[in-house]
Amino acid sequence: MPELPEVETVRRGLAEHVVGRRLTAVTVTHPRAVRRHVGGATDLASRLAGKTVTAARRRGKYLWLDVVDADDDAALVVHLGMSGQMLIGGRDTTDPVHLRIRAGLDDGNHLRFVDQRTFGGWHLDDHVDDPFGGVAAVPSSIAHIAPDPFEDVFDRDAAIAAVRARGTEIKRVLLDQTIISGIGNIYADEALWAARLHGARTAARLPRKRVAELIDAATSVMGSALAVGGTSFDALYVNVNGQSGYFDRRLEVYGREGEPCRRCGSTIKRVVFMNRSSHFCPVCQRKR
DNA sequence: CTCATGCCCTGCTGGC
């Protein structure tokens, strides 16, 4: 559920409420939330305690906080997975049912990682130079993730070429975070509709112009979603204050099976692809 | 190397 616009909404909240703060005690309440941290829960908690957050950064769907102290400079990598939330709240507020990690802040608040489906998590990592040429260093574990369309280092021509180098279906390529990052199932369907492309078209056989239109459509739809705080279907995706976004009201195909296409009136179809749903207009988006 | 598939996980919904 959280794709680039939702993750960026959370990042902005962290930039406002967490950057500049020092972390106090850290408690891990579910081991699965730290499964990607090599040293385990105890090591994560002890290394984080006392560190100051100096930046909140993002690439695609990955977030990270630069965390430093006198003798350690690390990245706290956060992935929201399907249902992860980063919530800021007072120390007196009660812990939600699906609390996985809680970090104290030196302003008296708590930063809570809440995640019903436990696909998300936190891990500490070293920085490496950005292999894609960005000014800021990136956590080594996400060095394989390609820049997203909102980054300065995003190279539109290179992205078009990378997409067209793939011999598989275009939707699969859109979801591949090593080609263009940030796009998930919802915005992939929305971008394909906007560009009038069927997701099963072979990427390598698409004209350069069509791929350019598709990438621009993905960028545009994610930008519009970001402007209204992202997409929410239920209470699972929220910003750091627990509030939902409003983009679900503007979705053209995702979740609209059986409803009319707003462009041509045909009935929106849903098919299963890659073990997830694909929504499309069978008239506007033809396979051939 | 590329490409395709299945699994991880919890809570809700709908059918019988």
Added chain:
DNA sequence: TGCCAGCAGGGCATGA
């Protein structure tokens, strides 16, 4: 009423 299948799906391991 109760039970179970299906669904939500990002990322990664694994196999072809």
